[in-house]
Amino acid sequence: GAGVSQSPRYKVAKRGQDVALRCDPISGHVSLFWYQQALGQGPEFLTYFQNEAQLDKSGLPSDRFFAERPEGSVSTLKIQRTQQEDSAVYLCASSFQGFPNEKLFFGSGTQLSVL
Amino acid sequence: GQQLNQSPQSMFIQEGEDVSMNCTSSSIFNTWLWYKQEPGEGPVLLIALYKAGELTSNGRLTAQFGITRKDSFLNISASIPSDVGIYFCAGREGGSEKLVFGKGTKLTVNP
Numbered sequence: 001g002a003g004v005s006q007s008p009r010y011k012v013a014k015r016g017q018d019v020a021l022r023c024d025p026i027s028g029h030v031s032l033f034w035y036q037q038a039l040g041q042g043p044e045f046l047t048y049f050q051n052e053a054q055l056d057k058s059g060l061p062s063d064r065f066f067a068e069r070p071e072g073s074v075s076t077l078k079i080q081r082t083q084q085e086d087s088a089v090y091l092c093a094s095s096f097q098g099f100p101n102e103k104l105f106f107g108s109g110t111q112l113s114v115l
Numbered sequence: 116g117q118q119l120n121q122s123p124q125s126m127f128i129q130e131g132e133d134v135s136m137n138c139t140s141s142s143i144f145n146t147w148l149w150y151k152q153e154p155g156e157g158p159v160l161l162i163a164l165y166k167a168g169e170l171t172s173n174g175r176l177t178a179q180f181g182i183t184r185k186d187s188f189l190n191i192s193a194s195i196p197s198d199v200g201i202y203f204c205a206g207r208e209g210g211s212e213k214l215v216f217g218k219g220t221k222l223t224v225n226p
Contacts, residue, residue: 042119042121042203042216045215056212104148104214109157
């Protein structure tokens with residue numbers, strides 16, 4: 001596709017449910033990032049992939065958060081046993097090579113509401 | 116998590132006015148970026164800065180990478196209604212792939 005695609009756009013979950021958020025990066029982009037954006041805040045880094053390798057997961061808030069990119073393209077962010085504090089917009093971004101000067105392209109995000 | 120200090124938090128201006136916002140960090144960054152985010156969308160890159168002291172323009176937007184490498188500013192000249200949105204600064208430390216974002220400056224332009 002022309003841009004980074006994320007689905008679903010909106011997700012409502014009951015506390016304790018598991019959720020899976022999908023990201024389709026721009027075709028050919030090697031690097032993929034997940035960010036979490038709470039209401040009224042800037043995005044915060046969660047994790048980073050280069051192809052299928054998860055090179056940095058230092059931003060994942062707890063072991064309930066898990067991300068994968070098994071074939072080096074589509075990525076899934078899974079949140080187990082969701083809590084109210086998980087409510088946020090989850091943004092996916094990709095870049096061609098991931099070098100320091102490469103530009104990052106963001107998707108529109110998945111807005112997660114945990115009730 | 117770590118965030119940058121971005122100010123002001125919000126601005127209400129008249130169409131045609133110039134706007135200035137800035138970002139400071141306690142860390143040295145190798146890259147400074149400015150993004151704009153509109154409701155329901157992801158951030159869109161406006162300007163990227165890679166060298167201390169660098170001054171870069173993109174149309175009516177001008178941004179500078181501070182000499183100390185701990186700050187950056189963004190100016191918008193002759194604002195128009197479509198400039199409305201939230202502007203984020205972001206920085207990248209040397210050797211790191213991840214971006215650290217400010218909390219944003221919400222810009223409102225009155226026609």
